[in-house]
Amino acid sequence: MLQSTAFAWLALATASVAQFGIKHSQYETSPPVYPSPNITGAGGWEEALEKARAFVAQLSLEEKADMVTGTPGPCVGNIAPIPRLNFTGLCLQDGPLAIRQAVYASVFPAGLSAAASWDRDLVHQRGVFMGEEFKGKGAHVALGPVVGPLGRSPFGGRNWEGFSPDSYLSGTLVEETVIGMQSAGVQACTKHYIGNEQEIQRNPTTVDGTTVEAISSNIDDKTMHETYLWPFANALHGGSASIMCSYNRINGSYGCQNSKTLNGLLKDELGFQGYVMSDWGATHVGVAAIEAGLDMDMPGGIAFTSASPSYFGENITIAVNNGSLSIERVDDMILRIMTPYYHLGQDAGYPSVDRSTQPLGFFPLANYVHQFTLGPLVDVRDEHAKLIRELGAAGTVLLKNMNNTLPLKEPMNIGVFGNDAADFTQGQYTLSLSNGLSSGNYDIGTLAVGGGSGTGRFTYVVPPLDAIKARGQSYGALVQYMTDNYAISNSGLSSLAPTPPDVCIIFLKSWASEGDDRATLIAEWNSTVVVENAAAVCPNTVVVLHGAAPNVLPWKDNANVTAILAAHMPGQETGNSIVDILWGDMNPSGKLPYTIANQESDYAKNLVNSTELAESTDPLAWQADFTEGNIIDYKEFDAQNKSVAYEFGFGLSYTTFELSDLQVHVSAANSTRTPSTTAKIIPGGNEELWQVLATVSATVKNTGTVDGATVPQLYLSFPSEAGDDTVRNLRGFDKVSLGVGETASVEFSLMRRDLSYWDTAAQAWRLPSSAIGVDVGFSSRDLKLNGQITV
Ligand SMILES: *[C@@H]1O[C@H](CO)[C@@H](O)[C@H](O)[C@H]1NC(C)=O
Ligand SMILES: *[C@@H]1O[C@H](CO)[C@@H](O)[C@H](O)[C@H]1NC(C)=O
Ligand SMILES: *[C@@H]1O[C@H](CO)[C@@H](O)[C@H](O)[C@H]1NC(C)=O
Ligand SMILES: *[C@@H]1O[C@H](CO)[C@@H](O)[C@H](O)[C@H]1NC(C)=O
Numbered sequence: 001m002l003q004s005t006a007f008a009w010l011a012l013a014t015a016s017v018a019q020f021g022i023k024h025s026q027y028e029t030s031p032p033v034y035p036s037p038n039i040t041g042a043g044g045w046e047e048a049l050e051k052a053r054a055f056v057a058q059l060s061l062e063e064k065a066d067m068v069t070g071t072p073g074p075c076v077g078n079i080a081p082i083p084r085l086n087f088t089g090l091c092l093q094d095g096p097l098a099i100r101q102a103v104y105a106s107v108f109p110a111g112l113s114a115a116a117s118w119d120r121d122l123v124h125q126r127g128v129f130m131g132e133e134f135k136g137k138g139a140h141v142a143l144g145p146v147v148g149p150l151g152r153s154p155f156g157g158r159n160w161e162g163f164s165p166d167s168y169l170s171g172t173l174v175e176e177t178v179i180g181m182q183s184a185g186v187q188a189c190t191k192h193y194i195g196n197e198q199e200i201q202r203n204p205t206t207v208d209g210t211t212v213e214a215i216s217s218n219i220d221d222k223t224m225h226e227t228y229l230w231p232f233a234n235a236l237h238g239g240s241a242s243i244m245c246s247y248n249r250i251n252g253s254y255g256c257q258n259s260k261t262l263n264g265l266l267k268d269e270l271g272f273q274g275y276v277m278s279d280w281g282a283t284h285v286g287v288a289a290i291e292a293g294l295d296m297d298m299p300g301g302i303a304f305t306s307a308s309p310s311y312f313g314e315n316i317t318i319a320v321n322n323g324s325l326s327i328e329r330v331d332d333m334i335l336r337i338m339t340p341y342y343h344l345g346q347d348a349g350y351p352s353v354d355r356s357t358q359p360l361g362f363f364p365l366a367n368y369v370h371q372f373t374l375g376p377l378v379d380v381r382d383e384h385a386k387l388i389r390e391l392g393a394a395g396t397v398l399l400k401n402m403n404n405t406l407p408l409k410e411p412m413n414i415g416v417f418g419n420d421a422a423d424f425t426q427g428q429y430t431l432s433l434s435n436g437l438s439s440g441n442y443d444i445g446t447l448a449v450g451g452g453s454g455t456g457r458f459t460y461v462v463p464p465l466d467a468i469k470a471r472g473q474s475y476g477a478l479v480q481y482m483t484d485n486y487a488i489s490n491s492g493l494s495s496l497a498p499t500p501p502d503v504c505i506i507f508l509k510s511w512a513s514e515g516d517d518r519a520t521l522i523a524e525w526n527s528t529v530v531v532e533n534a535a536a537v538c539p540n541t542v543v544v545l546h547g548a549a550p551n552v553l554p555w556k557d558n559a560n561v562t563a564i565l566a567a568h569m570p571g572q573e574t575g576n577s578i579v580d581i582l583w584g585d586m587n588p589s590g591k592l593p594y595t596i597a598n599q600e601s602d603y604a605k606n607l608v609n610s611t612e613l614a615e616s617t618d619p620l621a622w623q624a625d626f627t628e629g630n631i632i633d634y635k636e637f638d639a640q641n642k643s644v645a646y647e648f649g650f651g652l653s654y655t656t657f658e659l660s661d662l663q664v665h666v667s668a669a670n671s672t673r674t675p676s677t678t679a680k681i682i683p684g685g686n687e688e689l690w691q692v693l694a695t696v697s698a699t700v701k702n703t704g705t706v707d708g709a710t711v712p713q714l715y716l717s718f719p720s721e722a723g724d725d726t727v728r729n730l731r732g733f734d735k736v737s738l739g740v741g742e743t744a745s746v747e748f749s750l751m752r753r754d755l756s757y758w759d760t761a762a763q764a765w766r767l768p769s770s771a772i773g774v775d776v777g778f779s780s781r782d783l784k785l786n787g788q789i790t791v
């Protein structure tokens with residue numbers, strides 16, 4: 001019964017895939033690409049490569065095996081020291097928004113908030129400060145940033161760790177982040193490569209004694225290049241030292257042993273010079289993974305919480321000695337690991353590992369096989385709170401503002417409601433997988449970042465309620481509050497007096513954590529009832545959403561809901577960030593980095609999940625066919641001309657702006673249609689792809705009554721020769737701050753890659769021969785300026 005259901009499902013998937021031209025007999029296959037390319041040092045790492053060669057030349061075979069295999073130690077990932085060579089080992093730490101388990105360290109806004117700011121400078125600065133904190137705590141490698149998941153499914157449980165489902169926005173911001181982090185001397189590890197778009201069945205399971213393999217993301221070549229690989233190319237262009245391969249399979253082959261994605265796309269086509277490390281426990285084989293391009297096995301053991309045997313480690317020694325693995329390949333693995341180490345000057349004295357950063361219980365001391373030196377506890381926060389507060393506010397999107405209810409004008413009776421307004425009630429590290437917290441039981445307490453390995457331990461948090469109390473008290477206001485959603489759901493605001501408050505601010509939260517996908521896009525904990533009960537009493541109700549996104553907003557048209565703010569995951573200064581927006585100290589300038597649909601069912605769910613699959617003993621039951629190709633998020637709604645609640649790129653301000661004077665300038669006319677095949681391959685691909693061929697400019701003016709910032713956005717529509725995705729594609733944006741009445745010129749540089757589509761037959765980026773549509777505006781659906789460009 002279950003089996004036949006599974007097969008019926010597969011037959012359906014096969015049929016729908018056929019129309020997109022994917023060869024899909026029953027399951028995808030990934031073409032073999034061997035051998036693994038050697039490092040060349042291209043792109044500025046030549047000198048560091050020579051130092052790495054001198055280092056490798058001194059290693060014994062056993063030391064070589066150690067250099068590519070994790071070992072129990074004080075960090076979440078550890079490479080053993082070699083005291084003989086003054087090499088103190090490598091310390092790898094989670095994660096993308098904080099040095100996860102450390103105290104006296106900052107918890108920064110999540111990637112989602114960074115993306116909603118659309119602010120290259122703030123995102124760059126966030127990278128610099130995170131890099132400084134990792135280095136200060138003795139971590140050589142930061143396990144972030146994230147561009148996989150990209151956000152194919154709005155339900156994806158880890159989307160918030162990355163930036164946006166738009167590959168251009170994600171690509172731009174990941175590059176800034178990598179450059180920022182590495183400028184502080186820490187190695188970035190961009191992850192998870194690739195197609196890691198859902199949490200459910202990301203790893204193999206055992207059903208009735210049968211191993212059922214992890215989900216396979218079956219992605220055609222065009223979609224791979226134009227959507228999922230795109231931001232990874234930016235990360236490499238920014239110099240990412242490392243790439244983490246993912247748990248899932250791609251076209252049937254595991255992410256850490258897929259020679260097409262690792263040898264082919266990453267190291268050959270994109271010219272990657274650094275090393276590929278496995279996600280924790282994502283290595284399923286030894287020599288075969290190495291030949292396919294995997295360079296480092298993390299955390300080393302097969303059972304990854306202890307000092308268990310490894311597919312690498314001693315097995316490498318055995319494989320080299322018995323002739324099944326060449327020593328040259330092992331040397332290349334180490335050169336790839338040590339070149340960025342020298343390039344970033346990590347050999348020139350590095351802080352020792354702060355003893356407070358140890359992942360408690362992860363590696364019991366008894367399991368250590370190597371001696372690690374621990375340093376004292378250090379406070380690495382510096383003045384980073386200022387940027388965190390600013391970016392938290394900059395990543396807040398004003399969606400609705402009826403009758404200019406915001407900014408607040410010193411209301412004397414303020415109501416604050418909702419479980420997200422309150423301080424933590426279950427500790428400052430409540431968001432980890434290990435203590436089993438979930439949307440079901442993490443009730444009262446603000447949600448400032450998500451859960452799992454991408455979380456952070458809060459040295460402090462400023463909860464929204466505390467910040468509002470402080471602000472209200474500064475001018476003598478009454479602040480009335482209820483933070484128990486159960487009480488609000490069952491008794492409304494009956495405890496209030498006097499009522500109604502001048503303004504009622506409701507804080508809702510949407511849970512998301514590594515390890516599971518989101519079951520709903522409506523904020524949990526009875527949020528709809530909470531809003532309706534408050535709005536029934538308060539004709540001036542402001543709703544603030546924290547946590548995962550996108551959400552759908554069933555109460556958005558309630559006439560008493562006068563303002564809505566998508567405040568995302570602002571990190572430790574969350575309360576101050578929202579107060580700055582509510583009282584107008586910061587004029588909101590965040591824009592949605594995703595689409596908010598009218599209702600949940602308007603989205604393509606793009607998530608494979610069912611009871612039948614969960615119970616299936618077919619080892620290959622879990623198949624995710626990316627049949628929608630590039631058409632995700634706003635492209636999906638635009639392709640179908642479907643109305644939305646709030647479109648990609650949208651966000652209100654307390655002032656108004658106007659755009660005028662579109663200019664299109666082709667700087668390199670009549671370029672060859674594809675880049676020269678003899679041009680240099682630099683990290684990020686053929687160097688000609690990164691050359692500017694055209695610029696588009698426009699004039700923006702602040703026409704309102706207060707200073708503010710906005711984000712002019714450039715969208716390109718490719719002619720039909722580019723394939724079935726002739727919808728608009730973001731290809732430029734710029735955050736501009738303008739005083740009242742001020743104007744500025746914005747200029748968007750278009751590189752060859754921006755103007756090209758992926759030609760699968762030629763295996764190259766191709767400039768279209770006919771005109772490309774050019775639209776500039778303030779969102780993906782507010783496009784005042786229109787033109788064309790022919791390159
Ligand atoms: C996956 O299969 C599709 C269809 O055959 C192909 O276009 C694509 O290049 C393959 N990708 C990988 C990584 O194997
Ligand atoms: C890598 O370099 C080694 C020599 O160090 C050579 O034997 C091997 O063929 C090279 N591999 C590739 C793919 O070029
Ligand atoms: C290790 O460091 C010591 C002290 O700085 C130095 O004398 C020695 O030459 C170094 N050894 C190597 C192999 O670099
Ligand atoms: C080598 O790998 C195998 C799995 O293929 C594992 O069972 C074995 O214990 C490993 N050996 C060592 C010495 O780590």
Ligand SMILES: *[C@@H]1O[C@H](CO)[C@@H](O)[C@H](O)[C@H]1NC(C)=O
Pocket residue numbers: 286287315316318319322323324
């Ligand atoms: C060589 O060693 C590797 C690792 O233990 C093993 O997987 C492989 O089967 C061995 N090959 C031969 C020919 O003994």
Ligand SMILES: *[C@@H]1O[C@H](CO)[C@@H](O)[C@H](O)[C@H]1NC(C)=O
Pocket residue numbers: 402403539540562
């Ligand atoms: C908003 O303004 C409209 C029109 O001016 C008015 O009808 C409505 O009552 C106002 N709503 C609130 C909540 O002030």
Ligand SMILES: *[C@@H]1O[C@H](CO)[C@@H](O)[C@H](O)[C@H]1NC(C)=O
Pocket residue numbers: 485486487489490525526529
């Ligand atoms: C949710 O709201 C309903 C009223 O609509 C109430 O009966 C129920 O107790 C609430 N549940 C929780 C968990 O707050």
Ligand SMILES: *[C@@H]1O[C@H](CO)[C@@H](O)[C@H](O)[C@H]1NC(C)=O
Pocket residue numbers: 516517518519609610611614
């Ligand atoms: C996945 O499916 C299972 C079984 O139907 C269900 O219990 C679970 O809630 C689903 N998960 C999500 C995230 O939809």
Ligand SMILES: *[C@@H]1O[C@H](CO)[C@@H](O)[C@H](O)[C@H]1NC(C)=O
Pocket residue numbers: 532535536537538539558559560
């Ligand atoms: C809006 O507020 C008014 C005044 O408090 C109330 O009479 C009305 O029922 C409210 N509307 C909704 C939809 O809750």
Ligand SMILES: *[C@@H]1O[C@H](CO)[C@@H](O)[C@H](O)[C@H]1NC(C)=O
Pocket residue numbers: 641
């Ligand atoms: C899209 O919808 C708008 C408004 O509903 C309509 O005017 C337009 O013709 C539609 N375009 C297409 C391509 O269906």
Ligand SMILES: *[C@@H]1O[C@H](CO)[C@@H](O)[C@H](O)[C@H]1NC(C)=O
Pocket residue numbers: 670
């Ligand atoms: C464009 O380039 C082609 C081939 O290089 C050349 O024949 C043609 O004259 C050029 N056209 C213009 C307008 O420059």
